[in-house]
Amino acid sequence: MRSRHFVRAAVLVVVAALTAACGAAEGPADSITVSDAAWPMPADVGGPDASAGEDTDTGCNPLASIRPTDGLSVSAGSTMAKIKERGKLIAGVDQTTYLFGFRNPKTGLLEGFDIDVVNQIAAALFGTADGHVQFRAIPSSQREQVLEDHQVDVVVRTYSVTCARRKAVQFSAVYYVAGQEILVPKASKAQSLSDLAGKRVCAAKKSTSLAKIATDPAKPVAVSVANWSDCLVMLQQNQVDAVSTDDTILAGMAAQDPRVKVVGEPMTRENYGVGIPKDQDDMVRFVNAVLEKIRGDGSWAASYQKWVGTRLGPAAPPEPQYQ
CATH class of the missing domain: 3.40.190.10 (Periplasmic binding protein-like II)
Structure with missing residues (x-):
């Protein structure tokens, strides 16, 4: 019994000593003043690039595309036949622009007016778009590059048709203004x-x-x-x-x-076309035939009303121009 009392007393002495030491310590260090942290900047923020996208070249009619094929048949050896053999249409699109090309947070699927255009092209090739589209999300700055490098079959990404861009790629007829x-x-x-x-x-x-x-x-x-x-x-x-x-x-x-x-009022007129590699006239004709179809069968109007009609008012599909 004595030994237990002795140990207990010794412990109490140690605790008391530590408590006294803590009480004798100096007060807490001065608090650090913390200012509001600046919001982080998005990646790759830059300055002006006046030449990019500017259409100073007036040496062409940028809106005149190649006349479409008569119907949607696919001939052997054509660009479209190779896409069908691959089993998928590869499309460069946006995934960050709500209403035109964005990823639905509930389903994880890409949706929007431009996505509808891609799906119409795929459906014309395969009978259905389901399982036959490989979307590739790209920034605006890469639209020409992925077409020049044949990394995609089409770019459908709020892509304005200009003479300067026509030097590097081809465009369908205008599908949206x-x-x-x-x-x-x-x-x-x-x-x-x-x-x-x-x-x-x-x-x-x-x-x-x-x-x-x-x-x-x-x-x-x-x-x-x-x-x-x-x-x-x-x-x-x-x-x-x-x-x-x-x-x-x-x-x-x-x-x-x-x-x-x-x-404000519109400062420019932006004519959206489907971007297509420079060496694929047959694909331009086919896409134009698809656009002719969706203008006439109500698909364009239905897509417009679904995505932007209630926000931008009534509109009709633009009349195509051909060479």
């Missing part, structure tokens, strides 16, 4: 680029929108990013003052964030 406008916070009074002199305005790299911003007489500060969704993030984080691009893309951003608004 958009116009460049401006997206700002609802508290902003800006209505045009002239109201944004010296302000930071975001657009995607190598886009016609970026070229317009960089060359505007009001001299807004062009900020370039890889994807349009990065522009919306930067606007939400007050890292840019506005976003300027096609009304179709801006409508998707406004639908996602009720704190922003689309303003």
